Amino acid sequence: MKKLHTLVMLLLTVPLSAASSDIDAQKIVRDAIDHWRGVSSYSELTMVIHRPDWERSMTMSAWTKGQDHSLVRVLEPKKDRGNATLTDTNSMWSYSPKINRVIKIPSSMMGQSWMGSDFSNKDVARADDIVDEYIHRILSTAEVDGHTIYEIESIPHEDAAVVWGREVLRIRDDHIVLEHSFYDQDNELVKRLTTLNITEMGGRMIATKQRMLRADSPDEWTELRVIMADYDVDLPDTLFTRSSLRNPRN
């Protein structure tokens, strides 16, 4: 009788605990994304695109509001000044002052590189798909320098529009993503986003230097360096419209 009781308890608790750890894992990822974006934010950052024979950097300002809206405008170098990208939910528009046209990025181009970097348009427009379209699982937790670091494995749903076999995130307990690795379906590393620097900015600890590196060509990477960031700023909804994309009022 006692044996049976234990068995029933086991049967009951195993799926329960598994479920709760899934939710935990998902919550950790969700919190990390929210922390990175905030309710709204304004930041200035430099993007360095490095190739074996050349390197270029671009400075831009970025506004975000909620999960769905973001606007990025290039400040430097001069010849790219004014190039801008607007995202709204899953759509993306690009504006170039040279041709004075707003172009909707078609679905066929979502997989392509954003402004010549190692990020794809999709990475930029749909960063928070990671929360809902995956099943998350905590692989391990570790204590480093007084912080808990969760290693989370995210496997895309069967019908998710994700090509990766799995992604592994290392998230610190203060919601900072330390590492984001993309594996193909043979479990081979394809690219990895690594946080190189964490500083306090705009009243919170954020990753101020991140590098996206392709596993098969270590000489090619893109680095994002945050120059300044402000969180929970008051941004009008009109900022995230196509007319504002074309005619900057800020």
Place this chain on the structure above:
Amino acid sequence: MRLAAILFRLAWRNLWRNHRRTFIMLSAIAVGVWAMIFMTSLTRGMVDQMINDSINVLPGHVQVHHPDFLDDPSINNPLPYSDAALGEKFAGGEFGQWASRVRVPAVISSERESRAVTLLGIDPSAEQGFSFFDYADVEGRFLEDANDNGIVIGKKLAATLDTETGKRIVIMSQDPENEIADRGFRVVGLYTADPVSVEEAYAYVGKSTAQSLLRIGDASTEAVFFGDDYRNVEALYDAVSGALDDSVSVQRWYEIDSYLGTMLKTMDGFVFVWIIVIFLALSFGLVNTLVMAVFERVREIGLMLALGMKPASIVGQIIIESMLLLTLGLTIGNFLAWATILPLQGGIDISIVAEGMEMMGASSVLYPKFHVGDMVLASTIVLVLGFLASISPAWRASRYEPVEAITKV
């Protein structure tokens, strides 16, 4: 009648007086005729195959689209009927085999590559035998039903994308609101096709799956109909267009792929021109032979005229000689052509030039197509033109003055 028999005998004997010349001429005619028929059969085989391949890829002998779909094959131009309405309209047997499908441009991506493809949402049960590959030959499995969650792509595309059966890929397209429509599919099967370029062009998913991906309810973009013979689709066309109104465009396959349609139409003209060109080259030899034969026999002809043979008989004699020569040559040439085409009908492997052929949409095995009509056409043309070509020498021979001809040295 007696006269004809005499003339025939004279012509026959004259033909073999200089048998070396006759043999040379015979072989020239035979080779010419062989070339006419053999080349024609090769071209016919190639065109036939291109058409068959393309119809299979198109596919559908008669197709129904939104009027704008062919110019702008987007999801914004679907058929104005639901699947249920289509089923009701085409329930009768006069429509042959038919199916409705969803056809949209899409982007397929794996971890490493992206490619543009045409996404076909099909109902496998309605389409059995419609495609350019045998569903049973698919590596892995083909789609099981319209709700199948898998995707079947070409082998070449799989190699390009660096993926294989069992792995997931992402399909991205647009819904009618121009919003991105995308989802992951597991590759369940790889098909092979000839020409290989086709393998990179089409990806198959279940129709219902495609409809929910594209958020178009139960609409489809095309309805396709198969008759018995692609050369004769008029009855099918009339039946289909009779059942529909002006809100859609009903087209025969050769209207959709006008390149192929034109090719088929010009084929007969091409054969005709080809035969004439070869004959022109031949006719110089023929006329030359006849003129020589006449010159050699000036005295003899003069004698026959002096003995009372009518000039018309001289003409007849020479024309009969030329006809005999041509008929013999034609017989040999036709036989040669038949004898070379027959063993080659299993296909000529031309994979050395396969890449170039594929650019034209032809595949790497060429099947010569033997067409009795071409033989008859070639023979008729040779005989008729040969007759015309021999009139002049014959006429000249019949106009000799007997006295002058006899005394000519």
